[in-house]
Amino acid sequence: MFRFDPTISSTVAAAGPPAGPGAGLAPAAAVRGPLSTAELAAVERCWRAANYLAVGQIYLLENPLLRQPLRVEHIKPRLLGHWGTSPGLSFLYLHINRLIRKRDLNAIFLAGPGHGAPAVLANAYLEGGYTAIYPEVTQDEAGMLRLFRQFSTPGGIPSHVSVPTPGSIHEGGELGYVLTHAFGAVMDNPGLVAFAVVGDGEFETAPLAGSWKSVDFLHPQRDGAVLPILHLNGYKIANPTVDARTSDARLFQYFAGLGYDAYLVAGDDPAAMHQAVAAALEAALDRLAAIRAGGGERRWPILLLRSPKGWTGPKEWNGLPIEGTFRAHQVPLANVRGDAEQLAALEAWMRSYQPQELFDERGAPADDIRAWAPRGQRRMSANPAANGGKLLRPLALPPWRPLAVAVPAPATVRLESTRRLGVWLRDLVQANPDNFRLFCPDELDSNRLSAVLEATQRRFELPIISIDDRLSTDGRVIEVLSEHLCEGWLEGYVLTGRHGLFCTYEAFAMIPASMVVQHTKWLEAAHELPWRAPVA
């Protein structure tokens, strides 16, 4: 557990994680850290651009670059979208981009606060991944206007990260599944790092609380890695979040108990925070690399980001604070069409990002902003793992006819049908040693599928003792008593281009029913998009 004090983190980040918690963030004027002056300036500009595009998507119907003074007729008739989480998501996305470039990471981004789509879309657009898939959304003024107008508009795109979002395997909306999807995605994907942002709202849900145990089933070399990022921005729709009011010490203990070391980045001064998060991400990735190399204790990193909700947005309205409160959750200035003062405040807010410095005369992102993004498929909006159908290898199906049971006369043979299915699944596992998994809440044996275990074992990364039954760190079967984990892992595994089966008792199949509904909706929506290749 480390608090990154950017006033000390420059040496710290170079020398490895600091030895203990720092004294908090100083509102440093001159900040030291891993970012060079040029890098700090560039990421700060990228962040302003992403924030500008996020606000534009929520509000604007015309005048995307504010070439004219803002007028009521430039504003959408109905204001939708979530500002509160967006600046934090962009902040993270952009710093991950730096590390993708620096370390040539193969990375995907999962936004648990998927309602922060304005941020995810803004970044996909800035790095060109959006235009690659939707050529009509060009990187110029006309394309920017299209990006703004389509957002949460009939005939446009949803206000949540969703199937049409390039780079996403995770739908925003129903919260709780981001970690299970991330862990499912990296299983048997040893080169992949999934950055999974967990909102402090989602952190209260049961499925999310149950997801942390996933590391106890992850193989450091045969699987990829997940870097969870808990984004504590303080409030839900109308209430503080439980964990925003929980002490750092309690959070550190909680994660330590789950097998993680927490890296805390907390504050609101952008320059200091840029340095701090860069240092923390470097340290976390170093830790992942060390775990992968097999050295030392296997304590997984997690990043805790405490930043204001609606960061860089309006500070207050009518004497009530907005930034840092629940009032920033969705649309912070909701009556800009009816209130000229609010409209002026919106204009001042948008101009505070200085769009004319960030986009060129045509409306294209400035060169340094484009250069901040990784290249080609290293862009998180273009990573093929997030369009798993492209990577799908067909499942080798063993013949089933040899398993037919001879029944000389009716009612003369006694056989359990699932035992026979188990034999076929055994052959299936053998024929597909690296892209098929069986997820089960401890019911493989009791469902009579035990023959599978003649070909493989049950995966378990905690200590294994002699009386255990066919456990190993290399099994194709994962048994955990959580239907939510089984279903979520399966979804993440399948959406990244592999095959799997979730077997459970029919009485308990209902437990993750809403997950299954959401997943089938995803598949249905993906079917409509030509660029999404079909998954298993």
Add this chain to the structure above:
Amino acid sequence: MFRFDPTISSTVAAAGPPAGPGAGLAPAAAVRGPLSTAELAAVERCWRAANYLAVGQIYLLENPLLRQPLRVEHIKPRLLGHWGTSPGLSFLYLHINRLIRKRDLNAIFLAGPGHGAPAVLANAYLEGGYTAIYPEVTQDEAGMLRLFRQFSTPGGIPSHVSVPTPGSIHEGGELGYVLTHAFGAVMDNPGLVAFAVVGDGEFETAPLAGSWKSVDFLHPQRDGAVLPILHLNGYKIANPTVDARTSDARLFQYFAGLGYDAYLVAGDDPAAMHQAVAAALEAALDRLAAIRAGGGERRWPILLLRSPKGWTGPKEWNGLPIEGTFRAHQVPLANVRGDAEQLAALEAWMRSYQPQELFDERGAPADDIRAWAPRGQRRMSANPAANGGKLLRPLALPPWRPLAVAVPAPATVRLESTRRLGVWLRDLVQANPDNFRLFCPDELDSNRLSAVLEATQRRFELPIISIDDRLSTDGRVIEVLSEHLCEGWLEGYVLTGRHGLFCTYEAFAMIPASMVVQHTKWLEAAHELPWRAPVA
């Protein structure tokens, strides 16, 4: 975090919790602890009796007191029921009984491992609560036979703790909800202590993992208390549990992070364990009393019990270990009807409890065993809180006619219907200040029910700051972003005789669907039982 070493816990328990972890359990021959010699002998006899009755329910169709040598025709045709968890449940139940007597506790028992019904039923029978409700199941040989025969038999009772189980508000089977039910039960029940046993299998489920935050919504004086007991007996059906293979240190950190101090009782020597659990329970109840008294830091106690699965049962069969492994999960000797050696082993196992010493000539429990139980409604099988309909006060319903909206002509009035409902709910909350609660996943405002907050506030037990919106430690509204918590708390609240409402978006109502199904099944089954008074 304390390990109870029974060789030192005698002074320890008298002087308060020890200052640090002990050195583990010595296989002490002469054990010191809070139990007097007579108490130790009595609880040891009670435990033997409960274990005997548990085994009898699983196996026997005749010859309940083993007056004759055991023969195949005394064995049930189909062996069902779960032995593995049963001895641990009885062990806890009996030690809680001692403290109910000693401290005059108003307590209920929730068995998360509800498949350990043989234990819960055995204890209800021993303390007379069972016979009080089912007079035909007499406390004599004939009644004992009836107890055995009815168990998991067509026309009998389920093999899980369920609606027919006296003292239960919690159904076994679908795992994950025991803590939410316990916390719901104690809300607005300041005198009540709910002992909630969580199995280490259930501990892997998402709904259970999400339940610990409940303490952050519990008022130490206005609500009762929950003592969670995590029973780590090592194995699920076929796999080790994740947390049985997690170090004590990690578990301590995990619970510390959640706001709990863990009291560990670990071992397998019965005499030592009796003293250790007695000491730990005393310390945990002292802690609850201190929190209630308002002194010091609010760190809730939780008991961790590491004991062998199938404790006191067969050690091994055919060279394979049974006690302490997954093979003890259900019926440890499954072929007693087909294998004379197994039958002999069963007989030896049952006779090891020395039933002739525990039950008198008529088959009634011996006097000291009956005297171990609390009296009347203090028995957990007879506590009215677990038959909530008996305590139900009708909800005072405010008039709705005054809220009618005048509509002079069609399509002339614009009004959101849920806003109007909010006004009525406001009046409802005012009219029912201590037995109605509104549970909501942070959607009260966005569902336009905000008028409720004119009459009450949102309950929150963590620090409240000035920018928060109508939060207090005394609100009738609880908002947490977990549909599982909301639904589970509501169920526990209603089943103990109060009224409540769970309001959520229709899109997310599906999340706890399987809980709702299970609850409605409970209500349906309760309707068939004349002794269960209807709940709200």
